[in-house]
Amino acid sequence: MDFTHLSLLAILARASAQGNSTAFPPGWNHLAKSPPMGWRSWNAFGANINDKTFRDAIDAVTAKVWDVGGAKASLFEVGYTRVGIDEGWENCSGTDPDHGLRQHNVDGTPMINVDKFPDLKGLVDYGHSKGVLMGWYLNGCACGEREERKVNYAGDVKLLDAFGFDAVKLDGCGAATNMTLYAQLMQATGKAYETENCHWGHCGADSWFKNPDGSSCPTQTWAPFNHYRTSGDINSGLTSWFANLQTTTKFQNLTHPLSQPGVWAYPDMLEVGRIDGGSFAWNRAHFGAWCVVSAPLILGLDITATENLASIVPIITNAEAIAVNQHWAGHPGRLVKEFPPSGAAGHMDGDQVQVWAKPQPDGALAVFVVNPSPSGKATKVSVDFATLGLPPSVTAAKLRDIWARQDVGTTAGATLTASVEPLDSAFFLLTPA
Numbered sequence: 259m260d261f262t263h264l265s266l267l268a269i270l271a272r273a274s275a276q277g278n279s280t281a282f283p284p285g286w287n288h289l290a291k292s293p294p295m296g297w298r299s300w301n302a303f304g305a306n307i308n309d310k311t312f313r314d315a316i317d318a319v320t321a322k323v324w325d326v327g328g329a330k331a332s333l334f335e336v337g338y339t340r341v342g343i344d345e346g347w348e349n350c351s352g353t354d355p356d357h358g359l360r361q362h363n364v365d366g367t368p369m370i371n372v373d374k375f376p377d378l379k380g381l382v383d384y385g386h387s388k389g390v391l392m393g394w395y396l397n398g399c400a401c402g403e404r405e406e407r408k409v410n411y412a413g414d415v416k417l418l419d420a421f422g423f424d425a426v427k428l429d430g431c432g433a434a435t436n437m438t439l440y441a442q443l444m445q446a447t448g449k450a451y452e453t454e455n456c457h458w459g460h461c462g463a464d465s466w467f468k469n470p471d472g473s474s475c476p477t478q479t480w481a482p483f484n485h486y487r488t489s490g491d492i493n494s495g496l497t498s499w500f501a502n503l504q505t506t507t508k509f510q511n512l513t514h515p516l517s518q519p520g521v522w523a524y525p526d527m528l529e530v531g532r533i534d535g536g537s538f539a540w541n542r543a544h545f546g547a548w549c550v551v552s553a554p555l556i557l558g559l560d561i562t563a564t565e566n567l568a569s570i571v572p573i574i575t576n577a578e579a580i581a582v583n584q585h586w587a588g589h590p591g592r593l594v595k596e597f598p599p600s601g602a603a604g605h606m607d608g609d610q611v612q613v614w615a616k617p618q619p620d621g622a623l624a625v626f627v628v629n630p631s632p633s634g635k636a637t638k639v640s641v642d643f644a645t646l647g648l649p650p651s652v653t654a655a656k657l658r659d660i661w662a663r664q665d666v667g668t669t670a671g672a673t674l675t676a677s678v679e680p681l682d683s684a685f686f687l688l689t690p691a
């Protein structure tokens with residue numbers, strides 16, 4: 259759309275009252291009813307990206323086929339339908355005002371590095387020609403933009419719309435951190451954009467994030483985005499993903515979770531296939547954890563490196579694990595128990611075996627048990643059904659091993675017992691017997 263002078267002024271005037279906004283309740287733009295799935299460039303390539311990076315990624319997602327449960331399917335067909343451009347498209351030589359280099363021109367138009375991206379619209383069109391939803395990235399870190407200018411928000415959304423993108427990640431690095439204003443401008447285009455709030459889980463008052471209470475986290479009435487980062491950046495370290503997983507817990511309230519259809523808690527892009535020293539089992543544990551907390555499943559490895567990709571394809575195409583992630587049965591999943599409990603005498607926190615659970619349709623329950631300890635023997639844990647959140651009427655359950663994709667019998671009474679090796683996980687679907 260074309261922002262007329264008047265409509266832009268009206269939007270900017272309304273946006274100043276955004277601290278009390280109820281105009282963007284969870285689910286307002288009707289997108290991301292289940293956690294988004296796709297691929298994004300940052301983890302594998304950093305800012306070292308160009309047009310070819312994404313054409314190759316689009317081809318890898320759509321054209322390479324894998325053996326998936328006995329049939330041939332591409333990652334796209336398994337559900338990874340999005341490709342996102344992250345940091346690295348910017349040209350930092352914008353000229354106004356005089357506060358150093360930046361990625362906007364004087365009139366707020368984003369400055370694109372045309373050596374790397376000669377035709378962004380053409381790239382988006384290419385993705386669309388393959389059915390892929392294309393995501394952009396705004397308010398990045400690279401150019402160190404430090405002055406909030408309303409014209410920059412307007413310029414961002416104008417190009418987002420003009421290029422035909424479907425989604426956008428709004429970083430917290432630059433000065434444009436007003437989520438309500440972005441949402442208002444996007445709404446005014448008439449198109450819905452799947453939006454990521456990349457504000458690293460800043461839930462306390464923080465004046466950098468110009469949002470309700472100075473906070474950048476969703477409330478029950480304010481969520482002008484579809485998923486929101488719960489933590490700082492993930493990395494390929496052995497336990498980075500496990501630390502990020504812990505930051506989801508504050509959004510998993512039993513009766514009023516803030517992670518829900520339309521607005522999902524997001525502990526960052528996946529490092530599956532990139533974990534330094536990570537075994538197959540530990541990469542699988544990472545994926546299972548993201549599934550059981552309804553986190554967006556955004557692959558971060560180089561998907562053109564076929565051999566490495568092939569080594570983790572059985573994990574990321576496990577339809578039963580993905581189903582746990584995508585289903586909604588009233589709760590996004592939560593941490594239910596730790597062994598030993600947090601703060602237990604004589605024990606260092608951080609390597610407890612954790613049990614996470616997410617309700618599934620028809621009274622079923624997905625249970626994920628993870629052992630983050632790097633050494634020692636397999637740890638055996640038992641959790642009673644009440645702790646797992648199953649009703650008293652359920653006195654035994656049929657067990658399906660999601661990793662093995664096999665039925666493995668019935669529980670002995672209302673208790674689940676699992677034995678998990680160091681740096682491994684177990685993933686079960688419990689169905690009331």
Ligand code: GLA
Nearest residue numbers: 300344345399400429456491
């Ligand atoms: C921030 C974000 C990352 C990535 C980088 C790019 O750190 O949290 O996900 O986008 O910026 O610079």
